[in-house]
Amino acid sequence: MINEQEFSPWKVKLSILFTIGIAFIIWEGNRFLLFTLRSYFDWFNKPIRKITVLVLAVSFYTIPISALLLVIWYEIFNEGKVNWNTITTTTLIIMICVLFITHIYETVFLVREAETEKLKKEQLERARAEAALEALKNQIDPHFIFNSLNTLSHLIEKDPAKARQFNDNLADVYRYILQNKARELVLLHEEMLFLNDYFSLLKIRFEQAVQLQVNIDAALFEQYLIPPISLQILVENAIKHNEFSDAIPLVITIDMQNDELIIHNQVRKKILRKASSRIGLHNLGERYKLTTSKEISVMESGSDFMVSLPVLKIA
Numbered sequence: 001m002i003n004e005q006e007f008s009p010w011k012v013k014l015s016i017l018f019t020i021g022i023a024f025i026i027w028e029g030n031r032f033l034l035f036t037l038r039s040y041f042d043w044f045n046k047p048i049r050k051i052t053v054l055v056l057a058v059s060f061y062t063i064p065i066s067a068l069l070l071v072i073w074y075e076i077f078n079e080g081k082v083n084w085n086t087i088t089t090t091t092l093i094i095m096i097c098v099l100f101i102t103h104i105y106e107t108v109f110l111v112r113e114a115e116t117e118k119l120k121k122e123q124l125e126r127a128r129a130e131a132a133l134e135a136l137k138n139q140i141d142p143h144f145i146f147n148s149l150n151t152l153s154h155l156i157e158k159d160p161a162k163a164r165q166f167n168d169n170l171a172d173v174y175r176y177i178l179q180n181k182a183r184e185l186v187l188l189h190e191e192m193l194f195l196n197d198y199f200s201l202l203k204i205r206f207e208q209a210v211q212l213q214v215n216i217d218a219a220l221f222e223q224y225l226i227p228p229i230s231l232q233i234l235v236e237n238a239i240k241h242n243e244f245s246d247a248i249p250l251v252i253t254i255d256m257q258n259d260e261l262i263i264h265n266q267v268r269k270k271i272l273r274k275a276s277s278r279i280g281l282h283n284l285g286e287r288y289k290l291t292t293s294k295e296i297s298v299m300e301s302g303s304d305f306m307v308s309l310p311v312l313k314i315a
Contacts, residue, residue, distance in 0.1 A: 011077060018073055018076070022069045026062055026065060026066060029062075030058055030061060030098055034054075034102065034105065034106070037050075037054060038109075054102065054106070062094060062098050063091055063095060066091045070090060070091065074087075147240075148170055148201075151205055152167060166205070169197065169204065170201060173197050180194075180228040181229065184291045185227060185312065186226065186228045187222060187224070188221045188222075188223075188224040188225065188311060189221035191226050192214065192231075195212075195231045195232060196212075202235070209244045210244060210250050211250070212235070212251075212252050213254070214254045215253060215254065215256075216254065216256045220256065223314055224312060224314065225314060226311050227284075227291045227292065230287075230288075231254070231261075233280045233284050235263075237281060238250060241305075242268050248268070250266075250268075252264070259313055260309060260310050260311065262307075263306065263309065264306045266305075267301070281296075288309070288310070294310040
């Protein structure tokens with residue numbers, strides 16, 4: 001377009017400034033279109049429509065504006081002698097450049113938007129998980145209180161002295177629940193101490209009819225973490241669903257195999273007035289998934305009931 005032999009130095013400089021102005025107008029106009037269309041069309045939900053509208057909008061803006069400004073350039077700097085072949089070629093080059101830059105621009109935006117959406121989704125999922133975990137934790141208190149008050153009511157009528165002892169021990173047990181229910185994990189040592197305190201409540205009521213056998217080296221208790229109030233739920237579940245007596249006691253055993261606690265008891269099903277909702281096991285399973293990303297395993301047969309709880313080893 002610029003013939004340096006016919007153009008004076010100043011004319012060359014002004015001509016170049018004019019073409020820079022063309023580039024600026026094309027750039028800003030397309031930039032405005034991109035930001036305007038971005039609020040109306042979503043890459044994720046309607047990508048084909050977004051691409052179609054974007055290409056059409058860019059084309060309908062860039063081609064006529066480029067041709068018009070180039071014609072003006074010829075009017076100012078070439079005495080109105082328009083070379084339409086040059087205008088066509090130049091407009092085509094401008095259009096290709098605009099589409100290329102638009103592609104890069106939108107790709108960068110899309111990557112950033114995808115990262116932002118991913119982050120928002122992760123934050124939302126975490127918030128949901130935390131809310132769900134908090135709701136599950138809050139279910140522990142009413143469930144435990146209900147069973148404890150039933151037991152205390154039974155003892156008050158049967159043996160007031162034991163009822164007083166039960167009440168004192170219950171305070172210690174409930175203190176642990178209040179202190180640890182907000183925590184996601186506790187040392188296995190703490191959980192075992194709590195289980196012993198809880199089992200002492202059961203011994204007050206049932207005496208030799210219930211027995212607990214822990215077949216784990218005490219040294220391992222300091223090496224593992226577990227969601228709080230997990231073992232108590234399983235012991236409570238065994239008491240609720242099985243028949244037992246001094247002659248035929250309910251024996252609950254706890255072993256460890258391959259970083260899993262195995263809680264086992266023989267099945268002698270109790271006839272319940274109302275079918276079990278299994279809310280305790282469901283609650284425990286959901287808390288485990290939310291807290292440790294691991295799942296508990298429940299195995300039941302006609303004679304045995306066994307639950308495997310994954311525990312987290314301290315690195």
